[in-house]
Amino acid sequence: MGMTRPASLDPDLLRSFVLIAEERSFTRAAQMVGRTQSAVSMQMQRLESVLGEQLFHRGRGGSVDLTRHGQFLLDRAREMLALNDDVWRTFHTPSVSGSVRLGTPDDYALRFLPRVLMRFAEVYPSVEIEVVCAPSNELVPKLRGGALDLALVSEGNSAEGMEGEALWRGPLVWVGAERHATHRLDPLPLALSDPTCCWRKAATESLETAGRRFRVAYTSAAQTGTLAPVLAGLAITISPETALPDGLVVLGREDGLPPLPDFQVLMVKAREARQPVTDALADYISEVFSREAGKPGQLAPELAA
Structure with a gap:
């Protein structure tokens, strides 16, 4: 007797499922796919019937939460839809x-x-991408001067007047070494970027407002350069709330440190960007951020600033 052949999963059902999971609402998901709420509900009934498991807990006020099986499906549905969209673009772009x-x-x-580059190259193998690595405050002048077509920068780096898109917004946090109590030192030693960096300004203003003494002990234009003295227990720094290298931990109020503001990741295009290649790459970057960053406060490990 042969094995039972698995049923195929309809991408339309998975797309509606992902939207419901992200919006936590059948109503908002239905609006986004251009269907009625009852039609989307019937789609989910079909999906649950195919899988044989309940995917949602319906709460008060129309809100929904994922069951254990729904959580299992969500990441895999995103991956399946990404692969589906990549194949479609390869043949139709x-x-x-x-x-x-x-x-x-x-x-x-x-x-x-x-x-991003791997998936982009599969669909656009004839496009050459020149990647320029530099701090956000150096990238914006390059955009304005025509040396770049597209850039990812942190909010607050004078990108006004250029076409931009907010990719993600979330909190900054204090970071210290797991095995050292550097945050207890007075004055507090910091490892930060140069004085024009908006993150540095956020850190120093927060400490000044709280009346906490500090000194900038280490300076580096790259975050890897600020994390090195932190790992050695010589300073603390700030970072997005994301996965950190082994040996580092997030510090907060209970450690005597004041709150930090949110920051935003922006994708900015130059006014005279090369086209259509710039728009094509921007679409890929936007899609990956949207799919992998999730909702605010859930910055993926791959998206360190």
Whole structure:
């Protein structure tokens, strides 16, 4: 007797499922896919019937939460839809060639860009991408001067007047060494970027407002350069609330440190960016951020700033 053949999962059902999970609402998901709420509810009934498991807990006021099986499906549904969309684009996207110049802080280049570039190259093999790694405050002048077509920058780096898109917004946090109590020192030693950095300004203003004495003991334009003295127990620094290297921990009020503001990741295009290659790459970056960053406060490990 042969094995039972698994049923196929309809991408339309998975797309509706992901939207419901992200919006926590059948009503908002239905509006986004252009269907009635009853139609989307019937889609989920079909999906639950195919899988044989309940995917949602319905709460008061129309809100929904994922069951254990729903949580299991969510990440895999996103991966399946990404693969489906990549295959579709490969066969239906108009041919694009040429070159595009992308600016990014080095942390993005290391942790986030590999999967974007890999998928982009599969669909647009004739496009050459020049990646320029530099701090956000150096990338914006390059954009204005025409040396870059597209850049990922932190909010607050004078990108006004250029076409931009907010990719993610979330909190900054204090970071220290797990095995050292450096945050107890007075004055507090800091490892930060140069004085023009908006993160540095956020850190120092927060400490000044709280009346906490500090000194900038180490300076580096790259986040890897600020994390090194932190790992050695010589200073603390700030970072997005994301996965940290082994040996580092998030510090907060209970450690005697004041709150920090949110920050935003922006994707900014130059006014005379090379087209259509710049728009094509921007679409890929936007899609990956949307899919992997999740909702605010859930910055993926790949998206360190």
